[in-house]
Amino acid sequence: MLIKEIDSQELTQWLQTENPPLLIDVRTPQEMAQASIPNGKPLPLSLLPLRFNEVPKHEKVVFYCRTGARSAQACLFMAQQGYDNVYNLHGGIVSWARYGLPIEPLIFN
Template identity: 50%
Template sequence: MPTSLNDWLRILENRMLYLSSEAAEQVRLSAKEGKCEGLPLRVAALVQEDGSFHYAIGFEDTPKDEDVRFSDKGVDLIVAPASAGNTGRSMYPFEEIDPATLASWLEKGESVRLIDVRSPAEYAQGIIEGGELMPLHLIPLQMPEAKEGEKLVIYCRTGMRSGQACGFLSQQGKDGALNLRGGIVAWAQQGLPISRADKDVSVG
């Protein structure tokens, strides 16, 4: 995701937002599961007073004049300019952190609750140390929250499913969930450690 307003404007001008093959497949799967097939994925940035960004993603086909529309890997995308306002009733903002930030928190011993929304099979292949298995479909049932003074970080393989989880929690009024940008793939690509999951990876 872009980290500055200039980056965002450059994306709008040059249509530089690309999806990995894995992310494109996850978008299609999410659209099917959410009965949103045929709707484009809208990505918007909300600029905060301190200049930082919150991101809002969702399936929505109510383009505005300033939106940029294009396709990548068979996925229709709408990129909205950065703004200080709400982006629509079906768009729910959430915050992101990068792997280096999470690694720093864990190294310092800060209180972090890590939720892994991948499948049990993916979880069994390796996790971020402390990751708690809670597949995406269980998020509405278990509604994870952080204790007082604790950070809630949600991750998946590439950041798409965890972004959905953060957006859902925001929709339900549960603010504060942080999406790990790029997921466990980005974590591993930065040389950060992957741990073995417990033998028992049952959920429920």
Template identity: 50%
Template sequence: MINEIDSESLRKRLTDGEDLLLVDIRTPAEIAQGAIPDALLMPMHLIPLRLSELPKEREIVVYCRSGARSYQACAYLMQQGYERTLNLRGGIIAWARHGFPIESPTP
């Protein structure tokens, strides 16, 4: 079972200063259109190569465009022993629909 979080809950937890690690798994072309501030940019195909960058003790929120790829990525991370993994339901589309901040990534 994949745990999920909605945009409103994520925004509240970030605003409250909770120690969440946001991981944007979209392609560089998608990320160029904007990302959630402070997200770690890690295209989905690189996750197996960059697992060491993801601390198992932190809660990790994975997101993509719509929530489908990030759901699969959460399943993979859980198989690798990451128990504190959340999928952002609806992805960055849902986040943007609520008017929450999106910033252009720095190159």
């Protein structure tokens, strides 16, 4: 099964559109508290099988993690659940930060 990927620069363009994608951070709460992409929503990978139905099926969704490995797993899982509008942030937040793009702590509730 093919995982759709998006790079940091393309994602910045998507975020400036009228209908930006939903950003979902699949890292641990401790990682999220250090740095996250602004407006990212927390949904740790370990909780995704229990809460995937909270992810809108007909919107673009970009999953991200530290380097792109866990978010690729999230995309694969979501594709298996019938979601076809999910994307993996290539290189994760590490790549995002390397481009000098904004990051901020994300508080997980």
